[in-house]
Amino acid sequence: MTQTSRKPIERDSSELHSLYKKWPDVKRYLRSLGCKAADAEDIFQEALVVFARKRTEPDFELTVDPFHYVKNTCKFLWYNQSRKESKHRTSELSDHITAEIDDSWFEKEQQLDLIEKALKKLGEKCQQLLQLFYGKGWSMSDIAKKIGLRNDKVAKAQKYRCLTKAKEEVQKLQGETLITPKA
């Protein structure tokens, strides 16, 4: 993909809004699965992120109602989480679930989570830049305008700087998480 061919990814935020309105339903659903109220919203948002991301994938075809997709994703996420936490283990459920869950996907998700955390440690401008470029597919010049840089070249250079910084942060965080269990 070249930069010139990039097009801003059309995203309809209204879909997310309407999905969010279903939050009480999802909450009840998650609680019925044994999820704590505090975790429920995280899971719901995570599921929405997954959905939004999937939506942009060219080969993703939505075969069910978006709400159901989200609800199901919530279920998977919750099972994953509870599996991780070994809290929600019932023989019946786990048997049933393992069949459905691809572990590598889950691991990658976890890694992504970690990187996301690291990104959060970046400055606001860095985050915005990276999100706009990679997330929304904006062109460098647009981004430059948006965040008040002189031109696209500057923006680009800034991007590399941000990336490098991000890598450092990730490595830092990875070191911590590796150490934490030991400690």
Next chain:
Amino acid sequence: MQLDNTRNIDRYLSGELSASDYAAFEEQLKTNVELQKEVELQTMIKEAAMRASFRADVQHAARRYKLNRIIKWGAAGLGAVALILATSLWITSSSKKESEKTQEAPVIALSMMEELSPNADFSSLPIQYFSVPKEGDVFLSDQSVLLSVPKKAFLLKNEVYTGEAIVQFQEALQANEIVKAGLNTKSGNDLLETQGMFSIHAYTPDGKKLEINPKVGVYVQVPVDEHKEGMQLYEYVDLGNGNGDWQNPKGLARIPVPVNMKDLDFYPEEYEDQLDKLKWKRGKSQRDSLYLSFENYCSFETNNTNTHGTSRSLLINDPAVPNSQPTVRTPINRNTMVVRFPDVEARFPGGAQAMKEFISATCIYPDEALGKGLSGRVYVSMEIDIYGLISNKKIDRSAHPILDAEALRIINEMPQWIPAQTRGYAVRSSIRLPIDFKLDDVREKRKGETGFEMMLRPAPKIKKKAPKSAVTPEELEVIPQDEPEQEDARQSLAAEGDADSTVADTPCSYERINPSKVLAFWKPEFNNTNLATREFERRMKAIHATCNEDVLKKYTSQLGKPISEIDRGVVNMGYSDFGSFAKEQVGAVNPNNPHLKNIKAFYDKGVTALQNQASKDKNWEQQLRNKWDQYLAELRTAHSIATKNQAEKSLKEETAYNEKRTVQKLGLKNQRRMNPVAAYPQFRKTIGFTARRSGGYNCDRPVNRVITYQAALRSSLDKETAQQRKIERKGVEVDVKSGTETRETFSVTANGRTRTIAYNSLSFAVSNPGKYNKIMAYAFPHQLESYQLLEGENGNFITSLNDDIIYDICIVGMTDEGYEYFQKQTLKGGSVGAIELKKISESKLDASLLQMNAKRNSKSTAFTSELDWIKAEKSYFKEVDRRQEMEEFRETIVRSIYPCYGYDGGESVEITAPEELPASIDSEQEAAAEINPFGI
């Protein structure tokens, strides 16, 4: 370096490198593990950035969502409600405070919230806001409390407010929240155990305070783990010092917990108990279908006026208080109780025409009456019991003692009737028959038919001699001539007895809740409605007791309404018993269920379908019965014809036998050559010829030559003597014939000798005749081919036996359990006395009877069809008993189904009838009685 590296990798990943650089990079990547990791990491970062961007979107949506909710509500007023120990409440009012803000919803939301929030009752609790569109909506709070706001739920300055509204809602469900929020948990000085405290207020989008419309209300449903007894709704009263108190406790609507329909019991209270007591089948489907079979159940007693005087007076004194004790009526025995107006009148087998023929065939115009020229019409009244047997016959209106006696005798001769029916069950009924004795031209018409008529009487018991010329000039006027159309109707009735006897579907007038109305909602389709609750189950029992379908309809037609509201409606209908239900404050299940409308239609459809089913079943059963009855009627008709033929044959044979013996004894025997051809001695000699050519030969001669030959033979006798004997023989024949008909000892004198043919009377009585449904006695004369079915009454049989003939006697008694049997061989008359019948199996009975019939002589008439008839009669009694049992069973059950059964209007209407009736037995009544006897 780091930065360059990053740039290179990024350019590589973004496809910005030139072809050569790209290849070089690839090359490097293959060997450099560090670089591989870097690339991987950077890819991940790319993805993570992307994700972060999505997450930002989601969070944006979340913020908007929350903001929206915040916006939606505006500020709160001051009413607060604590749900003390409550499950859910039906808030009908709540106080409010004015708040004057004129800002636009979303933008101003936050500021407006800020304006409104201080108005909230519980400053320490989080406030939730919901915006309500005009048409109302349902919300779920953070703690899953359901708020249902219908349209027109609010009042603005005492006018119904129809615009959008903002609801401010606060909740504290858990004890710790309540304590943290510093909420009062006392009412005055009494400690309260709370299951939740709430505050609810409403505002217009511009912040004007709204009141809750007490007529509509906002429905609040609170999830609780258990229903605690005594939970009440308290109102918050601000004491002004920042504290409030809980006051004015009110009953709370409990939301009934939906229960699966199949676990509920909507039968009338005593129905299942009653069935269990009777050890009836347990299956729900069987009990349902039994229950449904009582749809529009009418008792045959409904028309009956001469029973239950006591219950009727009770009815009058005790106007239909639905719950008062069900009934004083005793179980009826249909065989002792006369039904005055049965659905189908009792009728003579074969119908009116057959009866007419029977009477004219049976009637012997008494000599004396003939001599005195007596004639007239005798009215005989009698009862036909459920088996079709005639009893209690008496002269209703006499013409002359002699004619009366003959009329009674005719009735005695009658075969079993087909009993009257009410709703498919045989019942005892009474009949009034007019029998006409007319002397007129009938005499001419009947001349010469006497013999025939005599033979129609199977076992003549009449003492007086019927003179040969004593014609029987009677005629039965069954049908008044002036009503031809009715005659047609009657005849068609006689022809196909079942056509009109299908159950009359006239609904009976007593108040009741028909099963279809109940079964129609007792289905899984009604799960999760008001009806599928324990609360309604209890009400249903009480609804049954009201016997009023309108009460049930209130509940079934208002599925969205809180149950207790309907309870109150029922109280207003006059059923004060429902007051206690109303006090329970039971709410509605799923009041906003959009399917309620469909469910209602479904209910109506279900009722109709069930009604059709019920009447179909009823008709089906009726048809089965009719078929059975018809089969029996046909068989009986056939049997009565066969019996007549048998009697006729028997008499003929006996006459022939007597004649033969007499002629022999009187020395007239040689002369009896009835058939000259038969007398021709065969094979005594041989004839022979020689065949001289090929071809056909015939040994023959003209017939007239035989006669010549016979004549020649006879001419060898004294022609005079022959003539003389012939005349004497004729005389003997006539004497024997008439003598035999009387079945009394008689003498014949001829040829200078006297021959006496003796008849001995034979009498025997079956002991304990009451235990038999029917007793039949057969005589098998050894010397005759036919058998005789003896006539008897109540187990007493009197008949006369020919002294020249040896008889075997068989007696068959039918009881409910089976057959009992007695046989005695080689009888010659006398009194046998009491006879004890012994039990016998059906197959043995068959064998015994067939053996008795067959062994007496080689040409005895086949007895098998008689056996068939015996069995049909037996099964008839079984069938009648079965029907009666069924009827009694239903009579027992119906009381548990319809508590008001017996309090019907129909019966009370007739209360006056019995008093009027005796007085008005005048011509009109009589005419009606005459028209009716044949079952119209």
